[in-house]
Amino acid sequence: MNILLHKAPTRGYFDHGWLKTHHTFSFASYYNAARIHFGALRVLNDDAVAPGMGFDLHPHREMEIVSIPLSGTLEHKDSMGNVSAITTGEIQVMSAGTGLHHSEYNQSREQNVEFLQIWVFPDREGVKPRYENAVISDLIRPNELCVIVSPYPGDGHGGLWIYQQAWFSWGELEAGTRAEYALKSPGSFGVYVFVIDGEVEVAGQSLSPRDGLGVSEMDRFEIHAKEKARVLLIEVPEA
Incomplete structure (x- = not known):
């Protein structure tokens, strides 16, 4: 088993006033030659956007983009005509494909919206852009690691899908429980474990909120919740 530990304070960080953002991997003005990607996982941004603020219309192409709100409500508009809002317990997937434009705003005028934005390299190019959101809270079972994103539609896992042999799993674990x-x-290639909150132990490593751990060259591993925790696992092939 190989492990790659990223403690939360070592991430790239920028305070733009309206946006406070942490980058696990190199992104925008943050560059770290040792942190370009983990297999096909290219971006894991941890964003907090001030009330009424957000990202103006901007382009994407040839990337699978997953957004997961942790608090507040995130509003989405795109060049395909989609207008929607997602909140905690929901998820958004966008296949940029041949190209699209979209904007993301904090719908609230009173509280921040906090969300994870995750980019995964696709396994094909030139697809028609697509957008989808869904409620995932119904898929979550206590003390289990539940699939919320998987490859392609109709694979029986539930949740949403992307153009890649990648699986996103969400765990809500009580203190003292173990999940394999x-x-x-x-x-x-491996699995990237990202701790939303709480304390867990994986492969002998103690992980705190917003710590990340890449685990590779193994078939299975165990997560031990040292206290109540939420974790996101992203299994990806090589880039």
């Missing part, structure tokens, strides 16, 4: 993760694909 078995890789979905034997050919996967």
Whole structure:
């Protein structure tokens, strides 16, 4: 088993006033040659956007983009005509494909919206852009690691899908519980474990809120919740 530890304070950080953002991997003005990507996982941004503020219309192409609100409400508009808002317990997936424009705003005038924005390299190019959101809270079962994003539609896992052999799993674990993760694909590069909140132990490493751990060259591993915790696991192939 190989491990790659990223403690929360070592991430790139920028305070733009309206936006406070942490970058696990190199992004925008943050560059770290040792942190370009983890397999096909290219971006893991942890953003907090001030009330009424947000990202103006901007382009994307040839990337799978997943947004997961942690608090507040995130409003989305795009060049395909989609207008929607997602909040805690929901998720958004966008396949940029041949190209699109979109904007993201904090719908509230009173509180921040906090969300994870995650980019995954696709396994094909030139697809028609697509957008989808869904409620995932119904998929979550206590003390289990539940799939919320998987490859392609109709694979029986529920949740949303992307153009990549990648699986996103969400865990809400009570203190003292253990949950085993078995890789979905034997050919996967590995799994990136990101702690939303709480304390867990993985592969002998103690992880605190917003710590990340890349685990590779194994078939399965265990997560031990040392206190009540929420975790996101992203299984990806090589880039």
